Amino acid sequence: xxxxxxxxxxxxxxxxxxxxxxxxxxxxxxxxxxxxxxxxxxxxxxxxxxxxxxxxxxxxxxxxxxxxxxxxxxxxxxxxxxxxxxxxxxxxxxxxxxxxxxxxxxxxxxxxxxxxxxxxxxxxxxxxxxxxxxxxxxxxxxxxxxxxxxxxxxxxxxxxxxxxxxxxxxxxxxxxxxxxxxxxxxxxxxxxxxxxxxxxxxxxxxxxxxxxxxxxxxxxxxxxxxxxxxxxxxxxxxxxxxxxxxxxxxxxxxxxxxxxxxxxxxxxxxxxxxxxxxxxxxxxxxxxxxxxxxxxxxxxxxxxxxxxxxxxxxxxxxxxxxxxxxxxxxxxxxxxxxxxxxxxxxxxxxxxxxxxxxxxxxxxxxxxxxxxxxxxxxxxxxxxxxxxxxxxxxxxxxxxxxxxxxxxxxxxxxxxxxxxxxxxxxxxxxxxxxxxxxxxxxxxxxxxxxxxxxxxxxxxx
Ligand code: DUC
Ligand code: ZN
Ligand code: ZN
Ligand code: ZN
Numbered sequence: 375x376x377x378x379x380x381x382x383x384x385x386x387x388x389x390x391x392x393x394x395x396x397x398x399x400x401x402x403x404x405x406x407x408x409x410x411x412x413x414x415x416x417x418x419x420x421x422x423x424x425x426x427x428x429x430x431x432x433x434x435x436x437x438x439x440x441x442x443x444x445x446x447x448x449x450x451x452x453x454x455x456x457x458x459x460x461x462x463x464x465x466x467x468x469x470x471x472x473x474x475x476x477x478x479x480x481x482x483x484x485x486x487x488x489x490x491x492x493x494x495x496x497x498x499x500x501x502x503x504x505x506x507x508x509x510x511x512x513x514x515x516x517x518x519x520x521x522x523x524x525x526x527x528x529x530x531x532x533x534x535x536x537x538x539x540x541x542x543x544x545x546x547x548x549x550x551x552x553x554x555x556x557x558x559x560x561x562x563x564x565x566x567x568x569x570x571x572x573x574x575x576x577x578x579x580x581x582x583x584x585x586x587x588x589x590x591x592x593x594x595x596x597x598x599x600x601x602x603x604x605x606x607x608x609x610x611x612x613x614x615x616x617x618x619x620x621x622x623x624x625x626x627x628x629x630x631x632x633x634x635x636x637x638x639x640x641x642x643x644x645x646x647x648x649x650x651x652x653x654x655x656x657x658x659x660x661x662x663x664x665x666x667x668x669x670x671x672x673x674x675x676x677x678x679x680x681x682x683x684x685x686x687x688x689x690x691x692x693x694x695x696x697x698x699x700x701x702x703x704x705x706x707x708x709x710x711x712x713x714x715x716x717x718x719x720x721x722x723x724x725x726x727x728x729x730x731x732x733x734x735x736x737x738x739x740x741x742x743x744x745x746x747x748x749x750x751x752x753x754x755x756x757x758x759x760x761x762x763x764x765x766x767x768x769x770x771x772x773x774x775x776x777x778x779x780x781x782x783x784x785x786x787x788x789x790x791x792x793x794x795x796x797x798x799x800x801x802x803x804x805x806x807x808x809x810x811x812x813x814x815x816x817x818x819x820x821x822x823x824x825x826x827x828x829x830x831x832x833x834x835x
Contacts, residue, residue: 382418387737400804426460426763431685457715458798489821517825526559549828577654748827
């Protein structure tokens with residue numbers, strides 16, 4: 375045994391119990407029982423010992439509309455670690471005309487030597503053609519078992535229905551999981567340009583140009599296409615009751631439909647886009663923030679597992695250098711907001727408020743996403759043989775979220791000024807202490823690439 379975590383309360387998706395945990399060679403080697411008194415130890419008295427967070431939706435070292443994200447793999451994953459997340463699955467974006475192999479090699483060059491936590495990739499396919507279809511079929515062999523397609527952004531990312539259908543059909547054969555950005559891109563573009571023509575150019579019109587039905591229509595269509603070729607599907611960033619209703623209807627028909635929401639859809643509303651002095655631009659992300667009523671609907675859907683995961687969709691477009699490009703025209707504001715570090719602390723407030731249980735929390739931020747994306751039980755749980763990625767969580771610690779305490783390279787937090795109770799005290803990556811009292815003490819580059827299992831290998835039930 376290399377290290378023992380003593381006196382803590384172990385929390386998994388399945389239950390809570392008092393036990394000491396022994397770690398050997400980066401893995402959990404023993405849970406409960408007795409340990410030699412002389413072994414190196416961490417005292418977890420008064421703390422929860424939970425699996426490290428698994429964030430299956432980040433955009434690190436990303437480019438969009440001529441801007442480059444503030445966070446690269448080093449700062450983005452240090453921020454993740456400091457927030458209690460020990461695994462990220464980042465979106466590796468194919469550039470136009472680029473092969474998927476070249477896109478992956480490029481992402482490797484960003485991540486290798488820089489990542490502070492373990493990482494995998496989903497591929498964002500933007501340029502679908504015959505050779506890309508062939509490459510897609512081979513991705514699971516390389517440990518990349520999911521990819522994302524867009525039903526929005528005509529001219530850059532948007533695919534038509536037949537391409538989505540064909541991609542789903544192929545994913546069924548190669549056991550990959552298709553992730554879909556479900557918004558009717560033409561409807562959103564139409565409303566967006568109509569507002570602009572009317573001189574309605576402030577950030578608030580971003581929200582009004584992408585109303586719930588824009589999302590719900592595409593969600594229903596994506597689910598129907600998945601049903602037609604009998605393929606599992608994962609809806610990213612589901613935000614509202616209208617889209618959720620479509621998900622529920624599809625599930626009732628037997629569609630193997632999975633979905634995440636993101637932290638921002640549980641706490642922010644479209645009124646945040648109307649904040650004065652262009653502050654609303656900070657909250658321009660897609661799909662947009664909705665209403666308090668939607669928050670409640672989403673929390674309920676999380677509690678009953680209609681929704682499977684809560685991701686951050688971390689996008690680091692700085693307010694000063696990136697968001698400001700859209701001062702005169704909301705259409706030029708890069709879409710997205712940060713949150714990889716805040717995610718666990720913010721979602722934990724749902725436990726404090728009685729919206730979800732402690733076990734739900736672990737399930738939604740770690741276990742279920744690890745399962746869906748082929749990393750379980752190595753990641754996302756506490757069991758013998760799993761990687762010793764652990765968070766020692768102090769349920770009593772309180773703080774006010776402030777960007778100055780964050781470890782990313784951003785200039786704002788979407789949750790600035792919010793009081794939270796419950797924070798990570800220590801974080802271990804494969805048995806090594808990398809965060810102590812929210813200070814990063816690891817070595818960037820020690821995060822390793824995760825070859826993920828095929829979808830069906832873990833989800834046959
Ligand atoms: N979709 C995402 O997942 N993130 C940022 C913007 C978008 O459209
Ligand atoms: Zn870069
Ligand atoms: Zn998206
Ligand atoms: Zn995203």
